Amino acid sequence: MDKKPNLLCIEDENFIGELYTRALTHAGYDVKVIADGEAALAESLTNAYDIILLDIMLPSMSGVEILRRLKDQSQTPPLKAKIIITTNLDQEESTREKIEKMADGYLVKAEITPRELVAYLQQIKL
Amino acid sequence: MDTYKVLTNKAVARIFWLYSANAFVIIGLWLALAYYGVSSTISLAVMLSVLLVLLLLSSYWVVNFTMKPLAYVRQGILHVSSNTSRLSAPQVEELQFGRELATQLLGNVYTMAAQTTHTTRQQQATTEVAYDQTFLNALPTPVFTVTGSGVLHYINDAGLLFLGQPITARAELQNKNIYDVLNLTFPNEATYETWLQNARSKVLKATISWERVRLVDANNTPIKQFDMAASYSKAGGEIESIITIFDHSDLYNKDDQEISFVAMAVHELRTPLTVMRGYIEVFEDELGPTLSPELKDFMHKMNASAQQLTAFVSNILNVARVEENQLLLTLQKHNLKEIMVSAVSDLQLRAAVHGKHIELSVPDTIPDVAVDRISLHEVINNLVDNAIKYSDKSDKIIISAHTESGMVQIDVQDFGLGIPDSVVPKLFDKFYRSHRSKVQIGGTGLGLYLCKAIVTALGGNIWVHTKEGAGSTFSFTIEPYSEDKHAAGASQDGIMRGAHGWIKNHSMYRR
Structure with missing residues (x-):
């Protein structure tokens, strides 16, 4: 790939944001981290990103709500970004299924290290 | 010919012959008296006396036979009337005079009586049903009565409201299968259907209640959540069971969303x-x-x-x-070897820091399995974690898989401390870990409890073979994937199972 893939990391936990930025930058991604839900939604809508990592528990607007807005064809033109849910919240099966159907991936952050996240993202076709 | 006319003719004929006979007697008597030369005054007196006696006897006889049919008809009427001192039914065949008329009249009486009884009973039945329905519709809780063949017999107003149906939908719903009207899922394997089948084979009457039953739509999305009670009666006539629902959707939905x-x-x-x-x-x-x-x-x-x-x-x-x-698991087709390789690679570091090595032995021929990947991972994780903890000085842990009696069996073997026989039966209980206190080993006693819940939900069994000082082998079975069993009736996302087994109320209906 000639150009570095752009990645938006929507994450309100600074340490996790820092770790992911470090690992992903090393792996050749251009990374931007936003912690606030509403600001993240606005940033996502610029359609400047190839991958969006989306946490669920966020200030001002939940990740599920952001996902719903981004995937709502009546409000948002289709985005090029692959949206990967990165959360530590274990949902009830039915809720999780609904979220998984809307997104392109679902990861429990505690189950993976930054290195494993990079490996996961690299196998996604952009 | 009219039976009354027949009777009259018969009576006239009988009376004619009777009086003719009387006339012959009198004439004979008169001739005899004249022959013996009895004076006319005396003979007249004798003849008048005899005639009087004959007339009295004849009248009695006439009255007797003409009244007899009436007596039979009277007995018949009294027999069918609701009089408490009932007479037995008359035996009309015994009757010689007027049998036709009596038979006809009694026939009419019996027909009328039968009609009256029928009408009365029908009126009573209609009143009872109307009363039942008024009563059922006054109830604030949904009630469904179900016939022995599983057809909805009656749904009350609250039931229609519960289903979001108008009152006019009642007639249509009442011809449907109960499993069509109420698409239910239960929190464990004790479903309405299994309870009913059990009750049918064992008892005359039964009642039961459930908590947190769900009414789901075609996509298995819960529409309502409620408690439910049902009664069963073998002698209930057309109605075999009655279902009552206590809607707690607001309460239970809140629990789930929070x-x-x-x-x-x-x-x-x-x-x-x-x-x-x-x-x-x-x-x-x-x-x-x-x-x-x-x-x-x-x-x-x-x-x-x-x-x-x-x-x-x-x-x-x-x-x-x-x-x-x-705990709801989604069973899908998975390559067992891949899952085991991935689980072991995650565990290898943990084993290594404790100085243990995990050996994995899975034949390439092992069939695909129907499991929830994350949960199977969790079972292997817990069993290997235990093996690491209890391996003591031995450094080898073996994980293997093979097929056994149509199931896929996975064994996790260590060569460590082993478990005393006395604690084996309690091993899969929650928080059970008393034997561990002998040695300094961490743990909560949740692992095996969870393993058992997951393996059971996956449709398998879990057990242990152990010997103190020689080590333990924990084994569990899971179902190989089968198109017939796991693809049929499964949604695109696989079959949902609860921690205690099947949760769909559907097996009977799918058949």
Whole structure:
């Protein structure tokens, strides 16, 4: 790939944001981290990103709500970004299924290290 | 000919012959008296006396036979009337005179009586049904009466409201199969259907209640959540069972939507764990080559401990789900070898820092299995974790898989402490870990409890063979994937199962 893939990391936990930025930058991604839900939604809508990592528990607007807005064809033109849910919240099966159907991936952050996240993202076709 | 006319003719004929006979007697008497020369005055007196006697006797006889049919008809009427001192039915065949008329009249009486009785009974029945329906419709709770063939017999107003149907839909619904009208899922294998089948084969009457039953739509999305009670009666006539529903959708939906305390606690525990594992990885990657072997070992131990804690946090969440009947697994086709290789590679570090090595032995011929991948991972994780803890001085742990009696069996074998016979029966109970107190080994006693819940939900069994001082082999079975069994009736997302077995109320209806 000639150009570095752009990645938006929507994450309100600074340490996790820092770790992911470090690992992903090393792996050749251009990374931007936003912690606030509403600001993240606005940033996502610029359609400047190839991958969006989306946490669920966020200030001002939940990740599920952001996902719903981004995937709502009546409000948002289709985005090029692959949206990967990165959360530590274990949902009830039915809720999780609904979220998984809307997104392109679902990861429990505690189950993976930054290195494993990079490996996961690299196998996604952009 | 009219039976009355027949009777009259017969009577006239009988009376004619009677009086003719009387006339002959009188004439004979008169001739005899004249022959013996009895004076006319005396003979007249004798003849008048005899005639009087004959007339009296004749009248009695006439009255007797003409009245007899009437007596029979009277007896018949009294027989069918609701008089308490009922007479037996008259035997009309005995009657010689007037049998036709009596038979006809009694026939009419019986027909009328039968009609009256029928009408009365019908009126009573109609009144009872009307009363039942008024009563059922006055109830605030949904009620469904079901016939022995599983057809909805009656649904009350509250039931229609519950289903979101107008009153006019009643007639249509009442011809449907109950499983069409109420598409239910239950928190465990004790469904309405299994209860009913059991009741049919064993008892005359039964009642039961359930908590947290769900009414689901075609996509298995819950529409309502409620408690439910049912009664069964073999002698209930057309109605075999009655279902009553206590709608708690508001309460139960709120429970489900709210993130539970456990889920919240798990989230809060996981965040620092994620961070710790992330930083440890950075140190391992970037400092690793420069560290002394001892520090490198410490780094591995720190990492393994963080992994172990992460796994334990997931255990807590899943045990909480088992407790609340919320552990729902989605069975899908998976390559067992891939899952086992991935599970073992995750565990290898943890084993290594404890000086153990995991040997994996899975034949390539092992069939695909129908499992929930994350949950199977969790079972293997817990069993290997135990094996690491209880291996003592031995350094080998063997994980293998093979097919056995149509099931796929997975064994996790250690050569360590083993388990005393006395504690084996309690081993899969929650929080049971008393034997561990003898040695300094950590643990909560949740692992095997969770393993059992998951394996049961996957349709298998779990057990242990153990010998003190020689080690333990924990074995469990899972179902091989079968197109027939797992693809049929499954949604695109696989079959949903609860921690205590099947949860769909559907097997009968699917048949």
